[in-house]
Amino acid sequence: MRSIAAALYRRPRAQLALLLAAPLGWLVVAYLGSLALFFITSFWSVDSFSGKLITTPTLDNYAAVLSAPVYRTIAVRTLVMAALVTITTIVVAFPIAFYMARMASARTRGILVVSILLPLWSGYLVKVYAWRLILSQGGVLNSVLAPLGLSGPGYSDVAVWLVESYLWLPYMIIPIYAGLERIPTSLLEASSDLGGRSWITLRRVILPLALPAVVAGSIFTFSLTLGDYITPTLVSNTKFIGNVVYDFMGIAGNQPFAAAYAMVPVSIMLVYLLIARRLGAFEAL
């Protein structure tokens, strides 16, 4: 043991190799390897009689994804949903994040941060299921709205929008809160000393400085909405990208097509991450 330690002490490269052997093996084989295989599979096809995979490369899956109107409609629908959810969460998150960062006492702030982190980390499926109960025919929302002569959205696209916004809201609050907290008070004082009213300070000082944080939060809201197939299944009858991919992996048994269609959210996210990096969102993460 002692001689190993002595040998290692003189060789930092060997220390590093020992540290990284297992994690790199894992990441490369289990994760990057799978991703690579998944990408390759998207160029394969399935024999329609035997159901066996044909490994001759073909672009047919991509051609089908791009040419069939139904897949284009679903992709656009998912993209619009992700954008709507992102905008909704920004609007809802900003006031509470501002309160936490700039108004609340240290104690209240601590309690609020923990209360937002708890649902961020836990109970994803449970929360979707809770909304399924709330939105059901004789459920909470309808019975609360009934005396007003209104009714809830039921299981629909509006329900998906509502539930996705609910689910990913904490992912937007936390980065915006952190971003607002980092703004030096002296800048806000300078703005008001120079005659800027609250509104001007918000628009000219706070919002530009908070932008990287907002973009950082939007990476999560956007990506999580793009890939979600559970929420549409539980609270709507509409298909989103995730549902199509799920169906083709399972019932339809066409892995290659599922892989090709899943490249749509992957490419959208890669473009999104590149733009986000340019806007300085990675520093705000």
Added chain:
Amino acid sequence: MLLPRGIRIALRVATGLTMAFIYVPIALILLYSFNASRVAAWPISGLTLDWYGKALANAGIRDALVTSVEAAIGATIVSLVLGSLIAIAVQRYAFFGRQTLSFVVILPLALPGIVTGIALNTAFRALGLDFGLITIVIGHATFCVVVVFNNVVARLRRTSRTAEEASMDLGADIFTTFRRITFPAIRSALLAGALLAFALSFDEIIVTNFTSGAGTQTLPLWIFTNYQRPNNLPLVNVAAVFVLLLSIIPVYLASRVTSDPAATGRT
């Protein structure tokens, strides 16, 4: 910043409403698990503990609960080892590809979960692995590594290297230095990371759906296959409360373990 009174009140109200929006659905699912009636109609007809007894007596739920706990423990152990190794390497050594490595570790959280799910599913099939507990653990570990990594990296960044250097100068070898200096410094970060990894694994469904076999069900999967059966509705409510508690309590403990609440953040 001095804000006009009206705006201050509005922000206070908005904060209260947002917190209510976040917590009302969670409170409702707790309430529904005590619902005396079989249907989800509102208002609920009465309170009972019956469904808890029936849920615990249900073989499907019990098996799923055990599988979930096993999978979460497995994923936690794997991610503790791998996550802290990567964190120490990235934070204490300079090497080619360091930035890339930090990026790849975070990738499973930045890409939609369904992509990780079908990629792993394709790989397992290609390798001819039997779907079951092992494949579930592998799937969970891919994204649980991130939370351990983040916690340990954040802690190492705040701990000065001088204590480690002093230890070595005084003649301690690298193993002793790790045992006496580095490990105590990152201990609570490891614990917080482990608790978060457990929580993340326990309620995961998006990836699990693709990495579990027909014979193995985690508790979230049990809910997903039973929520449409009207007869099972009360049991699904109770199972949902189990999943909620077993994921929310570890997260709460993690936030208590680390003095810095931001350390439990995603980032």
